[in-house]
Amino acid sequence: MATMHDVARLARVSVSTVSYVLTGTRPISQATRDKVLAAMAELDYQPNAMARGLASRRSRILGLLMPMDERGLGATETAFVTGAAAAASTAGYHLVLSPVGGGDLDDLRRLATQRMLDGVVLMEVQLADERVTVLQEAGVPLVLIGRTGDTSALSYVDIDFEQTVREAVAHLVGLGHRRIVYVNHSAATLASGYGPALRTRDAFVSAMTGHGLEPVMIAAEDSAAGGRAALAAAFAQAPELTAVLAMNETAIFGILGELTGRGLSVPDDVSVVSMVTSPQVAELATPALTAMTSPGSALGRIAIEALLRHLDGPAGGRHQQLLPCALEIRGSTAAPRSRQPMGADQ
Amino acid sequence: MATMHDVARLARVSVSTVSYVLTGTRPISQATRDKVLAAMAELDYQPNAMARGLASRRSRILGLLMPMDERGLGATETAFVTGAAAAASTAGYHLVLSPVGGGDLDDLRRLATQRMLDGVVLMEVQLADERVTVLQEAGVPLVLIGRTGDTSALSYVDIDFEQTVREAVAHLVGLGHRRIVYVNHSAATLASGYGPALRTRDAFVSAMTGHGLEPVMIAAEDSAAGGRAALAAAFAQAPELTAVLAMNETAIFGILGELTGRGLSVPDDVSVVSMVTSPQVAELATPALTAMTSPGSALGRIAIEALLRHLDGPAGGRHQQLLPCALEIRGSTAAPRSRQPMGADQ
DNA sequence: AATCTTCGTCGAAGCGGTTCGACGAAGCGG
DNA sequence: CCGCTTCGTCGAACCGCTTCGACGAAGATT
Structure with missing residues (x-):
């Protein structure tokens, strides 16, 4: 393994010169630069990341802390990760994914405090998230995906749930639907303060009310059985739902x-819209689901770019941005059977 | 940020003594150790990972190179990752996940060659995998999940596909099925030399032949549409399949x-067994799928443990191990409608 | 022509640890 | 009682790179 000294000796320059060629910190004449580059190529030199x-005092490593529960990562999260990795790689940084579950805050603290990470992107942030506290105390630059309850001081990128719900509801209302039920995450998830669940709930209420319709929300466990139960509950609360x-x-x-x-057909009897859903998952169903597609990879890229800005200038200030999901119409929505489309309000 | 010097000064010992307390490389008296530990606690000292x-010349970082395609990570892969992360953490190592797609071999080479990773676990290995070559050239200790074509020189952990297929077939045959169709990955995937697809194909042929039955295999694209097409093809080739x-x-x-x-009911008309499938996914379907559950987290743990053994003693030799999937019977298999169970051959 | 910058390069001092050789103090057998 | 290990500790030399101050050679300024 060649070192900088080897390169310097071969190129007949000093080590510092080699370093300047590498980092561009000081001007170097073209002639010298060429000599050095030739020597590096000849020795197949690779800088030692640790020494550097x-x-x-910069590792050029960014951390992406992602949740890894038993359910696996959806295509949405994956798009997110690849978007972030690409952005980091472009900027000459490595992105390491750390599967820190809820429990191991200590592990997280260690990572942050050992100066191994220049900065961190946090996924799936809760409204009150201990990890944020830990990282802030450790003084690690931070960008969130999602928002804590108090959004004032931190940088974040998040899905614009309000806008997304509004669009989804508008789509259904535009088709002529009046009785629309929103199936959210579980009651426990809601109670735990999971931002997306809470925000969409509120957005749904306000969107429906805005159309002069009555909002009905059902909490469903994250399982197929939960979905079945939720539908039963929905029919109990709103028998004529379409x-x-x-x-x-x-x-x-x-x-x-x-x-x-129940012998009901989709979309003829009941239309279905799935939110924050990747095309891949939407296509799994028969018929394919009309869905609000999340801006996964853009979200990842933007988060990394914001983080990098933080590293360069601490004066950078906060970056706060919301991105809506895009409506993609597939086979699971249509006008309700019993009525004409109403052209509604958009 | 306190350094070792600070700790040494406070404890009135030399830096090397502090280091020995930390690493346990040399004996230290209890009295000195206590002084040092007290000083570390008081200063909230954390060793600097880079300096160490x-x-x-050891980063105490292990890499897990995982594929990140658009489809996302299944629960199987996730279990794998969490198993690996837990094992690494137990041993005092960090596990970083690197989402290296197919293309960026250079990125991989850089990571490996910059001495940032002590060792690497490679997921989703192809029969002929360039990544293996790159890493071997870089001299990075390596453990594979999956196997290359030539298994002689490398350490690996893999699913025992032969055994898994044999069990799945035995289950169906035991129920009385005679016409069984195997839906594999796509023809392109097979052609690309994807080990699991090839091994299960061969195992299926041999298992069926062993029962005196005719093996019918269909290649399916990895999509819902592909599955539909595959089923149509299956009925074309084997109209009486059960x-x-x-x-x-x-x-x-x-x-x-x-x-x-087609108006066929599962499992009454046709039984379905899904292989290498997580319980979570199996439960998504209605009825829940009888499946061969992959030993995900065990696989991850074993891979990391083997890798760590490689780091300690290069004399460690290869570690090669196969783990079968476990048959979990749910609602998608039953005796075929038209016949009695036959008690078959096991 | 003398002085002042700017440019390109060098040498050396760290960064925060690990590790090796050395060395005094005990503990030991003979 | 003496020489010989063993134990516990220290000092110093790195590990491979960045970065700062210095300095000679040009080019610019007056």
């Missing part, structure tokens, strides 16, 4: 199964 | 949809 990190809006990638399959089980 | 890595064995988590939903579309 120690001397420069459309279901759901933000629960797991439950939605139960919902569809139960619909079929 | 530079001096010791059971489908599938190893394609995506296509299986299309298969189920198409079955329902």
Whole structure:
């Protein structure tokens, strides 16, 4: 393994010159630069990341802390990760994914405090998130995906749930639906302060009310069984429902199964819209689901770019941005059977 | 940020003594150790990972190179990752996940060659995998999940596909099925030399032949549409089929949809077994799928443990191990309608 | 022409640890 | 009682790179 000294000797320059060629910190004449580059190529030189990190006090490693529960990562999260990785790589940074579950805050603290990470992107932030506190105390630059309850001081990128729900509801209302049920995450999730669940709930209420319609929300466990139960509950509360809006990638399959089980056809009897859903998952269902597609990879890229800005200038200030999901119409929505489309209010 | 010097000064010992307390490389008296530990606690000392890595030539970081395609990570892969992360953490190592796609071999080479990773676990290994070559050239200790074509020189952990297929077939045959179709990954995937697809194909042929039955295999694209097409092809080739064995988590939903579309009921008309499938996914379907559950987290743990053994003693030699999937019977398999169970051959 | 910048390069001092050789103090057998 | 290990500790030399101050050679300024 060649070192900088080897390169310097071969190129007949000093080590510092080699370093300047590498980092561009000081001007170097073209002739010298060429000599050095030739020597590096000949020796197949690769800088030692540890030494570089120690001397420069920057590891050039960014952490992406992601949740890893038993359910696995959806295509949405994956798009997010690849978007972030690409952005980091472009900027010459490595992105390491750390599967810190809820429990191991200590592990997180260690990572942050050992100066191994220049900055961190936090996924799936809770409204009150201990990890944020830990990282702030450790003084690690931070960008959130999602928002804490108090959004004042931190940088974040998040899905614009309000806008997304509004669009989804408008789509259904535009088709002529009046009785629309929103299937959210579980009651426990809501109680735990999961931002997306709470925000969409509120947005749904306000969107429906805005159309002069009555909002009905059902909480569903994240499982197929939960979806089936939720649909039953929905019919109990709103017997004439003609459309279901759901933000629960797991439950939605139960919902569809139960619909079929009741002899109801999608979309003729009941329209279904799935929110924050990747095209891949939407296509799994028969018929393919009309869905609000999340801006996954853009979200990842923007988060990393904001983080990098923080590293360069601490004066950078906060970056706060919301991105809406895009409506993609597939086979699971249509005008309700019993009425004409009403052209509604948009 | 306190350094070792600060700790040494406060404890009135030399830096090397502090280091020995930390690493346990040399004996230290209890009295001194206590003084040092007290000083560390008081200063809230955390060793600097970079400095430690530079001096010791070990980063204490293990890499897990995982594929990140658009489809996302299944629960199977996730279990794998969490198993690996837990094992690494127990041993005092960090595990970083690197989402290296197919393209960026350079990025991989850089990571490996910059001495940032002590060792690497490679997921989703192809029969002929360039990444293996790159890493071997870089001299990075390596453990594979999956196997290359030539298994002689490398350490690996893999699913025992032969055994898994044999069990799945035995289950169906035991129920009385005679016409069983195997839905594999796509023809392109097979052609690309994807080990699991090839091994299960061979195992299926041999298992069926062993029962005196004719093996019928269909290649399916990894999509719901692919599954539907595959089922149509299956009925074309084997009109009286009563059971489908599938190893394609995506296509299986299309298969189920198409079955329902044809007015066939699962499991009464056709039994379905899904291979290398997590309980979470199996439960998504209605009825829940009888599946061969992969030993995900065990696989991850074992891979990391083998890797750590490589780091300690290069004399460690290879570690090669196969783990079978466990049959979990749910609602998608039953005796075929037209015949009695036959008690078959086990 | 003398002085002042700017440019390009060098040498050396760290960055925060690990590790090796050395060395005094005990503990030991003979 | 003496020489010989063993134990516990220290000092110093790195690990491979960045970065700062210095300095000679040009080019610009007056």
